[in-house]
Amino acid sequence: MRYMLVIVGDESRYADWSKEEMAAQMQLWSDYSKALVDAGAFVSGEGLQSSTTATTLRVQDGERLLTDGPFVETKEQIGGFYVIECKDLDEAIDWAAQLPSARRGGVCEIRPVLAYEGYEDPQTAREGAAS
Amino acid sequence: MATLIRILGDFDLAEEAVQEAFVIALERWPRDGAPDNPGAWIVRTARNRAIDRLRRERHYEDKLRELERLMPGLPDDPPDTSLPDDRLRLFFTCCHPALAPEVRVALTLRTLGGLSTPEVARAFLASESATQQRIVRAKRKIREARIPYQVPPDHELPDRLRSLLTVLYLIFNEGYLATTADTVVRRELCDEAIRLGRLLRALMPDESEVRGLLALMLLHNSRRDARVDERGELVLLEDQDRSRWHAGEIREGVRLAVAAGRRGPYAIQAAIAAEHAATATDWARVAALYERLSELQPSPVVELNRAVAVSMAAGPGAGLDLIERLESPRLEGYHLLHATRADLLRRLGRDEEAAAAYRRARELAANPAERAFLERRITELSG
Numbered sequence: 001m002r003y004m005l006v007i008v009g010d011e012s013r014y015a016d017w018s019k020e021e022m023a024a025q026m027q028l029w030s031d032y033s034k035a036l037v038d039a040g041a042f043v044s045g046e047g048l049q050s051s052t053t054a055t056t057l058r059v060q061d062g063e064r065l066l067t068d069g070p071f072v073e074t075k076e077q078i079g080g081f082y083v084i085e086c087k088d089l090d091e092a093i094d095w096a097a098q099l100p101s102a103r104r105g106g107v108c109e110i111r112p113v114l115a116y117e118g119y120e121d122p123q124t125a126r127e128g129a130a131s
Numbered sequence: 132m133a134t135l136i137r138i139l140g141d142f143d144l145a146e147e148a149v150q151e152a153f154v155i156a157l158e159r160w161p162r163d164g165a166p167d168n169p170g171a172w173i174v175r176t177a178r179n180r181a182i183d184r185l186r187r188e189r190h191y192e193d194k195l196r197e198l199e200r201l202m203p204g205l206p207d208d209p210p211d212t213s214l215p216d217d218r219l220r221l222f223f224t225c226c227h228p229a230l231a232p233e234v235r236v237a238l239t240l241r242t243l244g245g246l247s248t249p250e251v252a253r254a255f256l257a258s259e260s261a262t263q264q265r266i267v268r269a270k271r272k273i274r275e276a277r278i279p280y281q282v283p284p285d286h287e288l289p290d291r292l293r294s295l296l297t298v299l300y301l302i303f304n305e306g307y308l309a310t311t312a313d314t315v316v317r318r319e320l321c322d323e324a325i326r327l328g329r330l331l332r333a334l335m336p337d338e339s340e341v342r343g344l345l346a347l348m349l350l351h352n353s354r355r356d357a358r359v360d361e362r363g364e365l366v367l368l369e370d371q372d373r374s375r376w377h378a379g380e381i382r383e384g385v386r387l388a389v390a391a392g393r394r395g396p397y398a399i400q401a402a403i404a405a406e407h408a409a410t411a412t413d414w415a416r417v418a419a420l421y422e423r424l425s426e427l428q429p430s431p432v433v434e435l436n437r438a439v440a441v442s443m444a445a446g447p448g449a450g451l452d453l454i455e456r457l458e459s460p461r462l463e464g465y466h467l468l469h470a471t472r473a474d475l476l477r478r479l480g481r482d483e484e485a486a487a488a489y490r491r492a493r494e495l496a497a498n499p500a501e502r503a504f505l506e507r508r509i510t511e512l513s514g
Contacts, residue, residue: 001277087277087279088277088278088279088281089227089229089276089277089278089279090278090279090281090283090287093229110276112275112276112277
């Protein structure tokens with residue numbers, strides 16, 4: 001069973017970090033990803049650039065409407081995600097609780113990934129095209 | 132039922148399968164005689180029915196594979212000893228913190244308690260369709276987010292058990308403190324909570340907080356007939372007719388409270404309730420217990436109770452001192468703060484201040500019985 005860990009946090013908290021602090025944080029994330037890989041739970045994951053770099057698009061009657069900024073303007077923004085393979089929700093909650101951001105009071109939304117029952121799985125289609 | 136939900140991983144499928152199995156039993160048992168192990172027979176028959184049903188479904192191959200994965204090595208005759216474990220697992224699933232508190236309550240009553248969906252709806256003054264929808268959504272989340280059927284591992288057990296006990300106490304209080312219509316169904320919630328508490332105690336005999344909660348519920352419930360008079364008005368503990376207390380429940384509650392010790396919040400509250408059930412309450416001891424409770428669970432309401440106990444042990448002046456120090460915006464809208472202040476002021480002979488505090492309490496109280504009681508006090512003071 002796959003879950004997405006949507007990592008949410010207050011970006012302003014790390015806006016003024018020093019190079020050393022940033023490096024220490026990156027090390028924590030890299031250790032965390034490695035722990036996921038070692039446990040065989042890692043599927044994918046990315047960190048995102050700040051939400052100030054975001055562009056929001058809405059297509060209305062064939063017209064592209066662009067807005068500068070994220071989909072919802074709130075103090076807490078999506079900063080990255082992991083997709084992990086787990087036995088059940090409890091295991092996913094355990095992984096989410098160990099996120100480096102969780103230890104700093106960050107939020108994580110845990111969402112089960114949709115199973116493509118009876119449809120072609122886009123993941124498989126993509127892997128097939130790549131080979 | 133709990134066994135099947137674990138095996139099939141699906142509430143609805145298990146429910147339907149069990150119903151079918153009982154129908155078959157009704158046809159066959161009178162004709163062929165009842166099997167040696169009726170429980171196991173029902174489980175086996177229901178499981179076979181569920182497999183038949185899954186075969187008929189469109190994606191039956193996928194489902195069958197899933198079913199095989201879910202029931203590896205299941206013996207043909209599950210021994211009866213596996214049933215209590217399954218019920219405990221189900222308890223933890225229904226009270227999983229990933230479900231909203233009101234959903235945990237509804238699901239626990241529906242699945243582990245004996246209540247039908249309309250009964251759950253009536254008990255919580257909700258519409259039947261809203262309750263039905265709440266339960267359906269919860270079952271779907273359990274299935275699709277894969278909330279596990281398991282007793283949590285040791286490092287999570289204290290937290291998860293707390294969530295479970297909170298659900299039982301919520302059910303109990305919903306019946307006991309019914310703030311609006313006092314229907315019979317709501318009263319039955321107390322019995323249901325106690326029944327579930329007994330079941331949980333049988334499943335987790337070594338947990339002192341389980342014992343503490345069961346003791347607490349029994350001791351409160353023992354006073355159910357004495358706490359409201361024939362006009363439906365609330366009677367204070369000290370004025371209650373003790374001959375109307377249920378002695379059997381008190382004996383059992385006190386015994387459990389003693390066995391629970393006083394490590395956790397429920398055990399301490401049970402010790403306090405046991406002290407109130409004694410012929411002469413030792414108020415200094417009650418005050419000390421509240422102080423301990425306040426350390427574990429700091430809350431203005433606990434502090435308020437502590438102030439009452441101190442006033443009984445050391446006089447209304449000492450209690451009033453504690454209350455005056457309790458300034459808290461959250462407590463300002465709590466009618467019992469004002470009612471308690473009023474009572475202490477009355478005992479100190481400060482009648483005008485007391486009447487003002489009673490009036491404030493009456494404005495805030497929701498329960499008609501409580502309002503009537505406060506009204507009486509106001510009349511007494513102005514008379």
